[in-house]
Amino acid sequence: MQINLTGHHVDITEALKGYVDTKFDRLARHFDHVINVHVILSVEKLRQKAEATIKINGANVFADSVHEDMYAAIDGLIDKLDRQVIKYKEKRQSHRGNGQKGMAEPETEASAQAALEPEPEAALEAFAESAEVQPRQ
Numbered sequence: 001m002q003i004n005l006t007g008h009h010v011d012i013t014e015a016l017k018g019y020v021d022t023k024f025d026r027l028a029r030h031f032d033h034v035i036n037v038h039v040i041l042s043v044e045k046l047r048q049k050a051e052a053t054i055k056i057n058g059a060n061v062f063a064d065s066v067h068e069d070m071y072a073a074i075d076g077l078i079d080k081l082d083r084q085v086i087k088y089k090e091k092r093q094s095h096r097g098n099g100q101k102g103m104a105e106p107e108t109e110a111s112a113q114a115a116l117e118p119e120p121e122a123a124l125e126a127f128a129e130s131a132e133v134q135p136r137q
Contacts (some may be wrong), residue, residue, distance in 0.1 A: 008042035009069070018040065023078045029068045031085045041070060041076075048128045050077040059088060101104060 003024055005012055020039055028034060036055040043049070050073040051064035061084045067075030 001028055001037060003039060004038045006040045008040060010041055010043045012041065013101065014051070016070065020074060024075060026078060027054070027081060027085055029058065030082065031089050033086075041074075043070075048073045050074045052077055052081060052083060054085070056085070060091075061085060061088060 001024070003021060005020055013113060015065040024039075034054055034056055037052060038072060039050065039052045041048075043048050046068060047066050048070040049064060049066045049069060050070070052062070054061040061081060063077055063080035063084060065073045067076060073128055
């Protein structure tokens with residue numbers, strides 16, 4: 001995974017670069033098909049803004065986060081990206097199985113016939129119970 005880090009009105013220190021690298025390792029745990037990451041850290045008066053675009057197989061995922069502290073903005077950004085990447089991964093996942101799910105095992109003719117016909121003793125008992133007449137009171 002290649003991470004491009006850009007700063008607008010802020011100097012990118014080694015501490016910031018290391019923090020971003022360790023946080024983006026969390027995304028690599030969930031989804032290993034991340035091709036490219038472009039992170040922009042910017043400062044606008046008292047607002048610290050972190051935004052990122054991730055290129056994944058077949059899609060681009062974008063998120064941004066604004067906070068008073070740059071490290072908190074990066075944490076919020078990673079949380080949003082993590083949720084989006086997991087959602088994308090679940091959409092891409094096949095839900096079909098191997099084709100055997102839900103299919104019954106083939107039955108032999110004898111077992112199918114036996115399942116349809118009740119046992120004679122049980123049928124007699126059921127008939128005797130239903131045929132009993134209750135005396136009037």
